[in-house]
Amino acid sequence: xxxxxxxxxxxxxxxxxxxxxxxxxxxxxxxxxxxxxxxxxxxxxxxxxxxxxxxxxxxxxxxxxxxxxxxxxxxxxxxxxxxxxxxxxxxxxxxxxxxxxxxxxxxxxxxxxxxxxxxxxxxxxxxxxxxxxxxxxxxxxxxxxxxxxxxxxxxxxxxxxxxxxxxxxxxxxxxxxxxxxxxxxxxxxxxxxxxxxxxxxxxxxxxxxxxxxxxxxxxxxxxxxxxxxxxxxxxxxxxxxxxxxxxxxxxxxxxxxxxxxxxxxxxxxxxxxxxxxxxxxxxxxxxxxxxxxxxxxxxxxxxxxxxxxxxxxxxxxxxxxxxxxxxxxxxxxxxxxxxxxxxxxxxxx
Ligand SMILES: [Zn+2]
Ligand SMILES: [Zn+2]
Numbered sequence: 246x247x248x249x250x251x252x253x254x255x256x257x258x259x260x261x262x263x264x265x266x267x268x269x270x271x272x273x274x275x276x277x278x279x280x281x282x283x284x285x286x287x288x289x290x291x292x293x294x295x296x297x298x299x300x301x302x303x304x305x306x307x308x309x310x311x312x313x314x315x316x317x318x319x320x321x322x323x324x325x326x327x328x329x330x331x332x333x334x335x336x337x338x339x340x341x342x343x344x345x346x347x348x349x350x351x352x353x354x355x356x357x358x359x360x361x362x363x364x365x366x367x368x369x370x371x372x373x374x375x376x377x378x379x380x381x382x383x384x385x386x387x388x389x390x391x392x393x394x395x396x397x398x399x400x401x402x403x404x405x406x407x408x409x410x411x412x413x414x415x416x417x418x419x420x421x422x423x424x425x426x427x428x429x430x431x432x433x434x435x436x437x438x439x440x441x442x443x444x445x446x447x448x449x450x451x452x453x454x455x456x457x458x459x460x461x462x463x464x465x466x467x468x469x470x471x472x473x474x475x476x477x478x479x480x481x482x483x484x485x486x487x488x489x490x491x492x493x494x495x496x497x498x499x500x501x502x503x504x505x506x507x508x509x510x511x512x513x514x515x516x517x518x519x520x521x522x523x524x525x526x527x528x529x530x531x532x533x534x535x536x537x538x539x540x541x542x543x544x545x546x547x548x549x550x551x552x553x554x555x556x557x558x559x560x561x562x563x564x565x566x567x568x569x570x571x572x573x574x575x576x577x578x579x580x581x582x583x584x585x586x587x588x589x590x591x592x593x594x
Contacts, residue, residue: 246270249266249381250263250593251305252570255302257294257296268382275385276384277381278313278388279314279379281312282589283401284405284432285573286402289306290577301372305363306377307378308332308376309403310362310401310404311398312330312397313330314327322385323388329391331389334351336361337360337384338350338357342355351542360373361373363375363376379593389543390550392554394557401562402436403553403560404546407549407550408541410434411548412540413536417487417510417512419445420444420445420446423446425448426450428501429490430491437489438461438464443552447467448468449484450466455469458471478497478501483506484506485509487505488505488509489511490511490514491514492515498522505531508533510536512537565588567594573586
């Protein structure tokens with residue numbers, strides 16, 4: 246069986262350490278690929294630290310994988326040895342239910358449901374382990390092809406941060422003539438700004454402070470607002486056709502909804518730990534919409550990659566080694582990353 250060098254954590258308060266894990270020999274429709282880069286998503290941190298519920302330790306997180314195909318099963322047609330491929334938040338689903346048929350495999354209702362890239366049980370009955378590892382075996386249908394125009398190191402964060410912002414921007418009509426606000430400018434937000442601008446929308450950033458204003462304008466925003474300045478949300482009442490909130494801290498939803506034009510939509514992609522309060526009048530008065538959005542399906546993720554390649558969009562990354570993961574987690578939590586840490590697995594030794 247192929248062996249992978251990986252970084253695993255063994256308790257909510259533990260530290261990542263180097264280990265070895267077994268990957269399965271690729272079956273007829275499976276692909277074994279060498280993970281070259283893996284992004285660090287805030288979800289990895291919530292999961293590793295047990296903040297979203299019980300976890301099966303030891304845990305190897307990572308759902309932003311980019312790498313190179315090493316070996317393919319006899320019936321694989323989607324990719325060939327040497328191709329650049331990526332994997333996002335899930336590695337399998339039933340393929341037959343209404344959701345899978347509609348291309349929203351992330352909502353699979355079949356037996357076993359969506360099988361997440363880590364901390365889930367795969368069809369083989371074994372725990373899934375994510376991208377902080379040197380190789381992985383995946384069903385071909387759950388791989389994305391990475392366009393040649395996107396460097397592997399920049400492709401990794403697109404697998405979660407890219408699709409998580411692309412999907413709601415497309416679904417809710419970001420485009421020419423639309424005024425779109427991206428709330429929060431971290432790993433997700435900085436991609437959201439670029440994608441919304443490339444779709445032709447007029448883009449505003451709503452951030453805590455002005456510390457990232459120069460970056461926001463460089464990514465394509467024409468307006469920048471800081472919540473720590475008094476009266477900001479009041480001054481923005483009735484301004485936007487669409488707002489996408491990428492912040493996981495519980496925000497003042499009622500006042501944010503007030504920043505929408507009548508009929509506008511606020512789409513949340515963040516997952517606050519605690520329930521948030523909402524005054525229903527904020528929705529009723531003005532036919533406003535509050536919606537959620539969770540990643541995207543395989544076909545839409547592939548579409549997002551082609552879109553980013555065509556428009557030259559890419560995350561701004563800081564490359565780190567395996568030994569830096571613990572430190573990087575603390576910096577992500579402290580909002581010190583600009584804008585995504587990507588682990589270089591060649592440092593695993
Ligand atoms: Zn993620
Ligand atoms: Zn399904």
